[in-house]
Amino acid sequence: MFMVSVPTARKWAVRFQAEGAAGMVDRSSRPKTCPRRTPEQVKQQIVRLRWRRRLGPVQIAGELGLAPSTVHAVLVRCRLNRLSHIDRVSGEPIRRYEHPHPGSLIHVDVTKFGQIPDGGGHRFVGRQQGAHNKQTTPGLPRGADYKARTGTAFLHTVIDDHSRVAYVEIHADEKAATAVGVLRRAVAWFADHGVTVERVLSDNGSCYRSHAWTAACTELEIVPKKTRPYRPQTNGKIERFHRTLADGWAYARFDSCESERRTALPNWIHSYNHHRTHSAIGGPPISRINNLPGHHT
Secondary structure (H helix, E strand, O other): OOOOOHHHHHHHHHHHHHHHHHHHOOOOOOOOOOOOOOOHHHHHHHHHHHHHHOOOHHHHHHHHOOOHHHHHHHHHHOOOOOHHHEOOOOOOEOOOOOOOOOOOOEEEEEEEEEOOOOOOOHHHHOHHHHHHHHHHOOOOOEOOOOOEOOOEEEEEEEEEOOOOOEEEEEEOOOOHHHHHHHHHHHHHHHHHOOOOOOEEEEOOOHHHOOHHHHHHHHHOOOEEEEOOOOOHHHHHHHHHHHHHHHHHHHOOOOOOOHHHHHHOHHHHHHHHHHOOOEOOOOEOOOHHHHOOOOOOO
8 A cells, every 4th residue: 555565564563563653753774883884093094184185085095095985985974075175275174154143243454455557557558568657657756776666555454254244445554543543434334334343353463463453442342353373264254355355446457547446446345245246145245234135133
């Protein structure tokens, strides 16, 4: 009637007679013993070779005298079967985190871009023409070699950990007073969007280790946090945003002068926050701020 074999029906009947309804619960089909299971010590060797030397299953199998299929099975169980799952710098598995709601943590950092001389920079017009544009741009300081210096634009960036909403300001330095001013305006900007900042994560730059930064965080009732030295991956969300900023704004098109590029920044930031789909959250960052899709409570 139920399209099963006689031994299967007999097995279930015996279980029901012996244990009642509790005997009908699904049971694991895993064997009680597995004498040919890969030893734990060999498993650790496989994982170590994968982490430290980034070897494939065939290479690891050749060094340990195992079958490649065995090595691959171990890597799959340990979730190391793809190299993209491993941090390229340290060789450790990537540990991702996300704070539960907007404002729980914001990331701050400073990135630098060389300013553009009048006529365009070398990325678009070539190094020879770019050097000529530097020499002919009025008002540029000159070094000991008499070559013009366009200077550096310091972009103070702020990213909300949960939503990835960005706040950016351009300044001429990265001093403590400048960083504190950016923090105050960023907190006010987030407050206008209904977000209360609770923590701020920064690297160990001098402006973030200053007394002024600590005093500002205390006044704003924000808990300051620092990344581990020489570990930029901890602040990876804002580091990745800097790459997006360079590809999408700084070097995305030809700008004939620095003021033209700076004028385009507010429109690009608005597009990033309100219209550009973020690959990590599946929508624009602002969608997690106004909670229209119901991403957070």
